[in-house]
Amino acid sequence: MPFPNFIDSFATNITGATPPETNPQHRALLDAFIDVQNCDRRLLTDIATAIEAGKGTAQQLEACADALIERFVAGYELSLLLSTDCCCAQDAEPCAPCGLEQGEECCQDPELPDSLLEACLGVFAQLGDPYAVASADLVDALRDLPGVAGKDWRYNDLTQARLAQLLAPYGMRTRDITLPDGRRRKSYSREALLTATGGCTSC
Template identity: 50%
Template sequence: MKGFPALLDSLADSVLTVQPVEDNPHHRAILDTFLELRDLDRRLLDFAAHSGPNKLSAAELLDQLTALLVERMAVGPVLTRLMSTDCCCVTTKVGQPEKEHDSLSCPGQHPQPASVVHAALSIFRRLGDPEAVASGDLVTGLRQIPGVAEGRWRYRDLTQSRLAQLLAPYEVSTRDVTLPDGRRRKSYRRSALIAALPDR
């Protein structure tokens, strides 16, 4: 499959001259979300098992654990929804209740920002074009946008970790920033997003 071949699968395709096929975005989203969920569970277990000396203060450790738990709680329902949602081209059988269809299967039928960078900058504009926006605040705004981010996740299903993954190819990452309200948070800078605009 294009986009998700293991090394041996790629080798087999080459030797057998099999034509690679495109991933179904809905199936890809299920797999990505499952792997993300498994990684979060592993990180939580590692966090719980660590009992040695730590340079972080108790408050910093609590902040890290809270952020990890919030992320885990956000991703779980996404996998449940993906597993129970029909592809948009699937016809519901007569007599069965209508099910929610999945914008990942036919993204062309849903309004799409030109890129996740454009989408992020639209949230900055909505907030009055500040120099920086906390990662969590940006995700909250992006979740109101319809459609699919970079062909991977619906905007409504974004998390801070997913946003970081989507922006990484654009070389945009968070920085520790003291915001106007006094909070010091991992934040995205407007200047970095503008510099990363694909059509510049």
């Protein structure tokens, strides 16, 4: 459930309080925890479906395996966030990475990407413009970028599930693709990315 939700927003309006500014680190932790909960529910549902069907079909077993992998990834992302120092907290303590007080040019990253799609194209370009890039590899590369990818998620907070949510409105979905190195992974194609940006797909 998103936060603040309707009830919390309504309570803020009734009390006349000023909505506090969201701390990006706290928001990322909340989103990561919600991702873990959603993965748990999906995993339990897939397992229950397979049990009701007896041994389960190959498709059901594959769905269970995919859900379990997503749960591992989401849990790992949450662990990373829980172990990361919270920078630029509201107590105006010096910011650990840059040593500056809150309100100064603290944690400001230069050369922000114009958009998530442009950032993805940049990753493809760095890799020599392959016809496809695995979702996991794309996320790893995007996490090194500064700025916000979308939905208040910074690039370094991206996960495969979050990237999928951000790219879905552009009609982009992962597909099982055999990559140039021989791996078969859930991947994004360069053609789909160029189509989403309105670029030339034959270039």
